[in-house]
Amino acid sequence: xxxxxxxxxxxxxxxxxxxxxxxxxxxxxxxxxxxxxxxxxxxxxxxxxxxxxxxxxxxxxxxxxxxxxxxxxxxxxxxxxxxxxxxxxxxxxxxxxxxxxxxxxxxxxxxxxxxxxxxxxxxxxxxxxxxxxxxxxxxxxxxxxxxxxxxxxxxxxxxxxxxxxxxxxxxxxxxxxxxxxxxxxxxxxxxxxxxxxxxxxxxxxxxxxxxxxxxxxxxxxxxxxxxxxxxxxxxxxxxxxxxxxxxxxxxxxxxxxxxxxxxxxxxxxxxxxxxxxxxxxxxxxxxxxxxxxxxxxxxxxxxxxxxxxxxxxxxxxxxxxxxxxxxxxxxxxxxxxxxxxxxxx
Amino acid sequence: xxxxxxxxxxxxxxxxxxxxxxxxxxxxxxxxxxxxxxxxxxxxxxxxxxxxxxxxxxxxxxxxxxxxxxxxxxxxxxxxxxxxxxxxxxxxxxxxxxxxxxxxxxxxxxxxxxxxxxxxxxxxxxxxxxxxxxxxxxxxxxxxxxxxxxxxxxxxxxxxxxxxxxxxxxxxxxxxxxxxxxxxxxxxxxxxxxxxxxxxxxxxxxxxxxxxxxxxxxxxxxxxxxxxxxxxxxxxxxxxxxxxxxxxxxxxxxxxxxxxxxxxxxxxxxxxxxxxxxxxxxxxxxxxxxxxxxxxxxxxxxxxxxxxxxxxxxxxxxxxxxxxxxxxxxxxxxxxxxxxxxxxx
Numbered sequence: 001x002x003x004x005x006x007x008x009x010x011x012x013x014x015x016x017x018x019x020x021x022x023x024x025x026x027x028x029x030x031x032x033x034x035x036x037x038x039x040x041x042x043x044x045x046x047x048x049x050x051x052x053x054x055x056x057x058x059x060x061x062x063x064x065x066x067x068x069x070x071x072x073x074x075x076x077x078x079x080x081x082x083x084x085x086x087x088x089x090x091x092x093x094x095x096x097x098x099x100x101x102x103x104x105x106x107x108x109x110x111x112x113x114x115x116x117x118x119x120x121x122x123x124x125x126x127x128x129x130x131x132x133x134x135x136x137x138x139x140x141x142x143x144x145x146x147x148x149x150x151x152x153x154x155x156x157x158x159x160x161x162x163x164x165x166x167x168x169x170x171x172x173x174x175x176x177x178x179x180x181x182x183x184x185x186x187x188x189x190x191x192x193x194x195x196x197x198x199x200x201x202x203x204x205x206x207x208x209x210x211x212x213x214x215x216x217x218x219x220x221x222x223x224x225x226x227x228x229x230x231x232x233x234x235x236x237x238x239x240x241x242x243x244x245x246x247x248x249x250x251x252x253x254x255x256x257x258x259x260x261x262x263x264x265x266x267x268x269x270x271x272x273x274x275x276x277x278x279x280x281x282x283x284x285x286x287x288x289x290x291x292x293x294x295x296x297x298x299x300x301x302x303x304x305x306x307x308x309x310x311x312x313x314x315x316x317x318x319x320x321x322x323x324x325x326x327x328x329x330x331x332x333x334x335x336x337x338x339x340x341x342x343x344x345x
Numbered sequence: 346x347x348x349x350x351x352x353x354x355x356x357x358x359x360x361x362x363x364x365x366x367x368x369x370x371x372x373x374x375x376x377x378x379x380x381x382x383x384x385x386x387x388x389x390x391x392x393x394x395x396x397x398x399x400x401x402x403x404x405x406x407x408x409x410x411x412x413x414x415x416x417x418x419x420x421x422x423x424x425x426x427x428x429x430x431x432x433x434x435x436x437x438x439x440x441x442x443x444x445x446x447x448x449x450x451x452x453x454x455x456x457x458x459x460x461x462x463x464x465x466x467x468x469x470x471x472x473x474x475x476x477x478x479x480x481x482x483x484x485x486x487x488x489x490x491x492x493x494x495x496x497x498x499x500x501x502x503x504x505x506x507x508x509x510x511x512x513x514x515x516x517x518x519x520x521x522x523x524x525x526x527x528x529x530x531x532x533x534x535x536x537x538x539x540x541x542x543x544x545x546x547x548x549x550x551x552x553x554x555x556x557x558x559x560x561x562x563x564x565x566x567x568x569x570x571x572x573x574x575x576x577x578x579x580x581x582x583x584x585x586x587x588x589x590x591x592x593x594x595x596x597x598x599x600x601x602x603x604x605x606x607x608x609x610x611x612x613x614x615x616x617x618x619x620x621x622x623x624x625x626x627x628x629x630x631x632x633x634x635x636x637x638x639x640x641x642x643x644x645x646x647x648x649x650x651x652x653x654x655x656x657x658x659x660x661x662x663x664x665x666x667x668x669x670x671x672x673x674x675x676x677x678x679x680x681x682x683x684x685x686x687x688x689x690x
Contacts, residue, residue, distance in 0.1 A: 018366065018367070021359075021672070023661075024671075024672055026385065040371065042385075289657065293665075297642065312368070316629060319640070325367070325368060327369055327371070
């Protein structure tokens with residue numbers, strides 16, 4: 001029986017493990033602590049700090065490696081991928097970790113992005129703000145998520161303050177885009193090179209955190225364009241696994257915002273809303289199985305449960321609602337679960 | 346967070362645990378050995394032989410108890426139910442364990458059964474065979490499953506041989522019924538007394554083992570009748586949890602064959618074929634949550650994988666098929682997994 005090693009043990013690792021178990025695939029999750037939520041459904045290998053001896057023992061137990069976050073220390077990923085196949089590969093991970101590389105990749109594939117400048121000094125930041133105009137958003141190139149590591153610059157007065165806060169990291173200044181919608185495309189490429197794409201999903205963020213996704217967003221031309229973009233990125237990177245690209249819709253056109261080399265929060269609706277969930281799809285893709293159908297089973301709306309869970313009995317009394325509790329301790333701003341409502345087409 | 350203790354750790358406990366985890370409910374499975382398949386997705390409490398000290402430590406860790414088989418030692422169930430709520434209750438379990446009690450219960454509720462005689466001696470067996478006529482089926486009253494503990498008597502010559510084989514157990518002789526179909530009804534009753542029923546399922550057995558189930562079997566009058574039967578049994582037993590009743594269809598009429606106080610193999614299609622799976626429904630029922638919708642999502646056919654798993658890639662390349670591998674070691678006659686094909690209505 002194949003064992004997939006997952007670098008991480010949060011809710012994405014949890015849902016990957018659940019899908020894997022049904023397919024007869026074992027998982028082992030590399031966790032920083034024993035209380036990480038994937039431990040509820042799969043064995044953990046707890047390694048609190050960087051420890052190559054423990055890494056060695058972890059990798060010896062698995063056949064193929066994957067990840068649930070792009071914020072994996074590159075040392076760890078490099079160590080692992082020297083020993084077992086890492087899906088997606090190191091290049092895909094390295095590009096996704098860095099907003100600068102990501103933008104360069106998008107542009108090299110002819111995919112529109114927001115105007116941007118890489119920024120390594122206060123002077124460069126001032127120049128970039130002048131070139132791009134304000135408002136603009138200053139972001140760390142690496143290790144940002146859920147709106148962390150981002151500051152909006154509205155006036156020139158904000159520049160020095162933002163630099164003082166973030167300037168110790170490599171930065172990128174992105175021109176502010178007034179967008180009509182936020183969309184994401186989730187797709188998969190298997191070890192055999194087969195590809196499959198879900199329909200576009202529309203997303204809503206608050207304070208940088210995803211609060212709601214709705215699918216399918218049906219617009220044939222945008223769908224075809226988004227798939228073309230993802231196809232070219234997957235081929236360029238020899239990508240294997242599920243990939244997500246987030247887009248802004250600006251004056252009717254897709255502008256790539258960022259990509260995530262993994263299953264994605266905006267794809268949680270696929271658990272009940274599509275023939276094959278993104279989690280099963282990822283396990284199929286990286287274990288050399290045929291990809292599953294991405295056909296939708298209705299209209300899905302997914303709500304994230306942030307900071308606290310809603311009343312369980314109330315949700316469970318709704319006939320079209322599906323309740324997902326990750327079993328995590330409540331904390332403000334933390335994703336604790338999600339609710340998907342699937343209504344028949 | 347609620348913890349459900351499951352007496353058993355096979356595939357039913359595995360699928361119950363998977364459903365529970367998504368609802369934010371923990372499970373702990375009482376296992377006879379560390380390699381039982383539920384251990385892939387939930388923690389096990391391994392107790393190889395009857396050991397009240399170990400039972401005590403198990404029951405101390407859980408809030409509510411349930412079971413995945415009616416073949417639980419009654420001592421164990423009694424011990425447990427004296428300490429924490431057991432759902433279904435001890436009476437429901439005791440009746441389901443014994444084909445004699447079961448038949449008596451069916452008859453007391455006005456539910457047709459095959460003609461039968463309880464048999465405790467060779468003379469009683471001879472008399473019963475004369476009364477009921479041959480062919481007839483001699484069964485152990487307790488601890489039979491998957492066709493085990495049953496011998497068909499075709500001629501009087503079979504009587505002594507069958508007695509010699511099974512006579513050390515309490516027995517029941519059942520008149521042979523020529524049936525048109527095998528059907529089952531799966532329903533649930535919650536701690537609040539709410540009830541919900543799935544549509545009837547048609548089933549096919551080979552050598553006493555379920556090989557295929559198909560749902561929904563749509564026949565409004567039979568559905569109403571079967572639900573009435575289950576409702577009266579649930580109320581009579583103050584039953585809580587999922588219950589299955591197997592029927593023969595004989596000359597267009599339902600004849601109750603047996604009941605199972607648990608999630609049931611003939612309900613596995615509900616995982617993808619109904620809004621709420623029987624596993625989630627059971628967890629909802631016993632943890633005091635509202636019951637979920639039993640609406641079907643298509644036409645489902647479930648095939649058991651017995652003795653060996655089919656080619657995984659071949660199954661996964663079928664767009665309407667769902668592959669379930671319990672991760673058990675292959676052995677002739679052993680249920681290793683199931684495949685459900687759901688086609689849209």
